[in-house]
Amino acid sequence: MSEHVYNLLKKHHSVRSFKKEPISEEHIKQLVEAGQSASTSSYLQTYSIVGVQDPEIKEDLKEVSGQPYVVENGYLFVFVMDYYRHSIINEESKSNMETSFESAEGLLVGTIDATLVAQNIAATAEDMGYGIVYLGSLRNDIERVREVLNLPEHTFPLFGMALGVPEDDEDGSPKPRLPFEHVFHQDRYNTDKEQQREALKLYDQTVSEYYQARTNGERSETWSNQISNFMSSKQRLDMLEQLNKAGFIKK
């Protein structure tokens, strides 16, 4: 009965400014090993990890992401959904596995497997004293990422992760999450819209106060504001096309 992990994870916040100190090869191996130890759906292991150190490749990925910490970090991972090796087995065994990796089920399995690996790496890295930030922004230009990382068919870059020793002035307070009562449902989902609206109102207040306190009153938006602004901005509408091109979700 240890509370080490609970206490560690509770402190999590994304770190976006890192010291120049690189992460040692030994630590990278340990991180990948911890990642691979995660559960994997039906033992399929439908992921690969690209470890990026080449400065040119980092620059290219920074252009896709728009974030300076894609270049300025201790290390950069890209997490790839990967059925390439399964497609090699398919060629050898002539067993008609295409449907499996081209189906929506295959997409869910691949996305879930890769994400389990990534989150193990995140927790292990934070325990080692590093900070991490996920980079969904690599999905801004999937074609470019595929080209730069030489990704073959039946693979798909899901997200990146920058990590490293946090800068000393790095500000470390976790953002308030949705209240327990709002995300947790006992036995059956509570669809009551009135209750959800009430809960959101309270949470909006919490988030607004959090921003006000951190910005001396300059920012005060609620969670609902942020969500409606962000989600009405129509992000990455080419994703289905990109998935199709890579051989996913055809069925």
Added chain:
Amino acid sequence: MSEHVYNLLKKHHSVRSFKKEPISEEHIKQLVEAGQSASTSSYLQTYSIVGVQDPEIKEDLKEVSGQPYVVENGYLFVFVMDYYRHSIINEESKSNMETSFESAEGLLVGTIDATLVAQNIAATAEDMGYGIVYLGSLRNDIERVREVLNLPEHTFPLFGMALGVPEDDEDGSPKPRLPFEHVFHQDRYNTDKEQQREALKLYDQTVSEYYQARTNGERSETWSNQISNFMSSKQRLDMLEQLNKAGFIKK
């Protein structure tokens, strides 16, 4: 610099037989809290967690999964991709957010977010001394799960997790994972099929020996055997239809 998490995660193996001991409400709250502390894409928090204790609901879900440990465990979670609360915000703010949660990007974000939460819960539970097993098998009958858990539109049950105190005779050796060199790519993906085939051959040998040692020679299949058998069996081909029905991946 701690290696606690590394050592913990390296020991991970799925546990499928639990003592009758229930998990306390306090621990459930801590687990959910640790889960919620995970990174979330653009602060969207696109998940809900259903905690199932009702014996009838557990029985229903066991029928879907086919696994006895869906009923026999210390606790049962179902992880749900959830844009229901975002759809409520959308109704209120009239901001045309539909595209966001109906797009393939929305599906990726939702699946990734829910999985990050789940893996935090898995690591925290194992640190507390519990064992866990993921239940992708709940996707065997999405319609039934939706009905039993009262899931509204814009939500989707991704997987479950059974947890509890492991039975004393529970056998705890992690299954061998793909070798580091096979899943890790330095800077650019190595697409060389000949090298991949060679690596798979070696890994096949490792997996075959692992099964032989554990079953006194009764089982000896390779990883490639398992993969080609499993993936040619055409699993859950209704997933795209089910996602569409729930309001996902329409664009």
